[in-house]
Amino acid sequence: MVLELHIWGPAFGLxxxxxxxxxxxxxLKHCLPEEQWILIADHDPSVSPNREFPALLHNSTWIAGFHTITRYLRQQLYRDIDARLSSQQRADSIAFSTLLSHSALPLLSLSLYTSFQNYYHITRPAFTSILPWHANYSVPPARREVAKAVTQHFGFSGLDIDDVHESTLAGGNTSISGSYESAKAVAGIPTGNGTNSRPNVLPLGFNKSIKKILNKPEYAARFRLDALTKECLQPLDDLLGEKSYLLTDGAKGPSSLDCLAFGYLSLMLYPDFPQAWLREGFDKYPRLQDYVHRMRDELVGGNTVVADVMALQHSTSPESHNLNLPWHPRVPEHPIGVAQNVATSILSALPLTSHFARPSIIPGIDVPETSTDAMRANTPSSPLLTPFLALSTILLAFVSSISYLSLNRDPRSEDDYVFFSNTEAARRNRAQSFGEAGGFMAALGNQMRVNSGLVGDQGREQERVGGAPVVEVDVEVREKPGL
Amino acid sequence: MLNDDNASDGVYQSDSQSASDRAARSSIFSVPSPIKWLFNSVPLITYGANELPLRVPRRNDQNALYIFTTQHGATRGDPSFNPSCLRWQAYLKFCHIEHTTVVSNNHASPSGALPFLLPSVAKGTDRAVPVPSSKLQRWVAQNTANVVDEAYDLRYDAYLSLIDHRIRRAWLYTLYLTSNFHTIVVPLYVDPSSTNPLVRMAIAHELRSAAETELLKHSVVIDAELIYQQAEEALIALESVLGNSEWFFGARAPRLFDAAIFAYTHLLLDEKLGNGWAEVRMSRIVRKHGRLVHHRNAILDMYF
Structure with a gap:
């Protein structure tokens, strides 16, 4: 009886x-012996009951989500690394994990996905190396949409910036932090870190008052981001104090809160983003940084090399690799399964069908008294429900994509399907009227042309990013009134 | 012909006295004479302002807190049926700030959300500036001597997040997405808004989908089981931090934190809310935690 943990693949050494x-x-590494569980870098979360990773497979039961998994291990397998905590520490653990996930998730969403520069240069290439070709069209854009929905209420219009994208392509370096630092330099304020000497890009007049400068959207955003970062990290830093773990000290070992904190904080610390406001905010907490470095060695056995893990997929003997975690290759997908995955992701991205494709409420089963002990046996639908259903889905998706592409044919702007140039013409492309689905379809259309040998320069341009066929899907064209 | 000429001449002379006026007439910005004549013969009258409706409170020598409540409840100062209103209502009571409650809805609020406070004004001064809920704590600190001190506790924010996230999510789910919607939300929020069945349907649909959107922000699917479990864990943690003391974090008097938890526990334990709870799971979960029930009863007895 081996537990299978399915997760999104490795990135940034994590x-x-x-x-x-x-x-x-x-x-899991801390609570189970090495031979009792395996780790699989997966890409199709439709197997999971909440359609998201992490998902744990145990005796054909799927359990999804960090809290549900720890609960399941505690109740069904009697594995609990929090068993040594006092009841007060347990209560603290619950409280701080809630605070952490609700303050850190928006920050990570802003940093990894909403910020266009970071998404474009770091996050999406990271996904490219862990996803198969077809998932690259659906997974990263979908995650970005979710992240933008989560962070919409902050109103950081200054971060989700296609304008920055354009100016970057034009050769200017106008990241928020860069222009912020240079504005501070111009205003005669000593900059926080001397190493970060970016070129002075702002043509500031001498008679502009500092208040006027600081009221500009990008600095206002920066102040708010710093405040949010502080709101997230300060309580943890206070809680950590001089202890070796967040709740416990010394030989007692880490608790589940340490695992969760490592998950969130490591993604703030290790990726090297062009818009590095989150990491710069983190630099003010050296004690917490030491803690994260220490936790990486202790909890997950140090650096994870992405290439080694992904190489497993193609090798036959997993033991030949020297890995810190029990990585195993994913079971190769059946071609029909791949086709159905592609088909369902197309359908779920289309404006009309998406509504029916995603039932999103799982009603509770109200068992009177001690209902919480009853863990539901989640039996998700198999990817190949019935051959009929699979075939009809594929057919429907194919027909709709063909009709979309034929509808969208414009003899003047064939090249607009490749959005590398992100010009005004591309922005106005009719694909945008289809929203996310439009971007998806356009990418697919381009991939079709690539495969059929019709490509010109665009095909070669695609190869530029990391060898894998990456198509730039520009879904960032709609003006969101809320942003 | 001659008469006509004279007549036009007369009009001309009476209309414009000097040469400079004549020059102005020719510019494109001047008013053409037929229109000017029309406006002169139909003078514009400005009517006086309407009387304020009788239901508008005339006395503004008392602080008025605008909350979701019933007409009957407002006169008696009953607890609001909306958690965020009840939180501030209880906080004002904790700080011994005299106030009246006024029936209102979100459209009346300058910030778009209830509650807000219209402070009392002395005679002869300007109109009061409404205080939204986000600034209410600061307003209380500035305007009263017996402010409840919020001693800083390391764990304060963490435990507050349990209320604001886990318990709030369970509240949203159990109120809007279960059968409680028809027994509580419809009589309390939907029916007072309009008598038109179509409008009521639209409002009900809007409320439900807003709650659903809010819950979907944090997960791809809304898993009721998980929401209830997390709320129960939160209540266990809150009961544990309350310990055996009367108020949270060992305070001598109830504070904002007590108001925040009271806002949810009171409503979940109130059996007469709306037409009563149809789906009682969340209420049952709260009832299991005796010390929190005691905490709620103590506040209800002392302050309401």
């Missing part, structure tokens, strides 16, 4: 690109 996945890996 076991996973997702904070909860990393936290779950750390938890």
């Amino acid at each position: 076991p996973s690109i997702d904070p909860e996945c990393t936290a779950t890996v750390a938890y």
Whole structure:
């Protein structure tokens, strides 16, 4: 009886690109012996009951989410690394994990996904190396949409910036932190860190008052971001104090809160983003940084090399690799399964069908008294429900994509399907009227042309990013009134 | 012909006295004479302002807290049926600030959300500036001597997040997405808004989908089991931090934190809310935690 943990693949030297996945890996490594569980870098979360990783497979039961998994291990397998905590520490653990996930998740969403520069230069290439070709069209854009929905109420219009994207392409360096530092230099304020000497890009007049400068959207955003970062990290730093773990000290070992904190904080610390406001905010907490470095060695066994893990997929003997975690290759997908995955992701991205494709409420089963002990046996639908259903889905998706592409044919702007140039013409492309689905379809259309040998320069340009066929899907064109 | 000429001449002379006026007339910005004549013969009258409706409170020598409540409840100062209103209502009571409650809805609020406070004004001064809930704590600190001190506790924010996230999510789910919607939300929020069945349907639909959107922000699917479990864990943690003391974090008097937890526990334990709870799971979970029930009863007895 081996437990299978399915997660999003590794990135930035961490076991996973997702904070909860990393936290779950750390938890399992600490609470189960090495031979009792395996770790699989997966990409199709439709197997999971809540359609998200981490998902744990145990005796054909799927359990999803960090909290549900720790609960399941505690109740069904009697594995609990929090068993040594006092009842007060347990209460603290619950409280701080709630505070942490609700303050850190928006920050990570802003940093990894909403910020266009970071997404474009770091996050999406990281996904490219862990996802198969077809998932690259659906997974990162979908995650970005979710992240933007989560962070919409902050109103950081200055971060989700196609304008920055354009100016970057034009050769200017106008990241928020860069222009912020240079504005401070111009205003005669000593900059926080001397190493960060970016070129002075702002053509500031001498008679502009500092208040006027600081009221500009990008600095206002920066102040708010710093405040949010502080709101997230200060309580943890206070809680850590001089202890070796957040709740316990010394030989007692880490608790589940340490695993969760490592999952979130490591993604703030290790990725090297062009818009580095989150990491710069983190620099003010050296004690917490030491803690995260220490936790990486202790909880997940140090650096995870992405290439080694992904190489497993193609090798036959997993033992030949020297890995810190029990990585195993994913079971190769059946071609029909791949086709159905592609089909369902197309359908769920289309404006009309998406509504029916995603039932989103799982009603509770109200068992009177001690209902919480009853763990529901989640039996998710198999990817190949019935051959009929699979075939009809594929057919429907194919027909709709063909009709979309034929509808969208414009003899003047064939090249607009490749959005590398992100010009005004591309922005106005009719694909945008289809929203996310439009971007998806356009990418697919381009991939079709690539495959059929019709490509010109765009095909070669695609190869530029990391060898894998990456198509730039620009879904960032709609003006969101709320942002 | 001659008469006509004279007549036009007369009009001309009476209309414009000097040469400079004549020059002005020719510019495109001047008013053409037929229109000017029309406006002169139909003078514009400005009517006086309407009387304020009788239901508008005339006395503004008392602080008025605008909350979700019933007409009957407002006169008696009953607890609001909306958690965020009840939180501030209880906090004002803790700080011994005299106030009246006024029936209102979100459209009346300058910030778009209730509650807000219209402070009392002395005679002869300007109109009061409404205080939204986000600034209410600061307003209380500035305007009263017996402010409840919020001693800083390391764990304060963490435990507050349990209320603001886990318990609030369970509240949203159990109120809007279960059968409680028809027994509580419809009579309390939907029916007073309009008598038109179509409008009521639209409002009900809007409320439900807003709650659903809010819950979907944090997960791809809304898993009721998980929401209830997390709320129960939160209540266990809150009961544990309350310990055997009367108020949270060992305070001598109830504070904002007590108001925040009271806002949810009171409503979940109130059996007469709306037409009564149809889905009682969340209420049952709260009832299991005796010390929290005691905490709620103590506040209800002392302050309401």
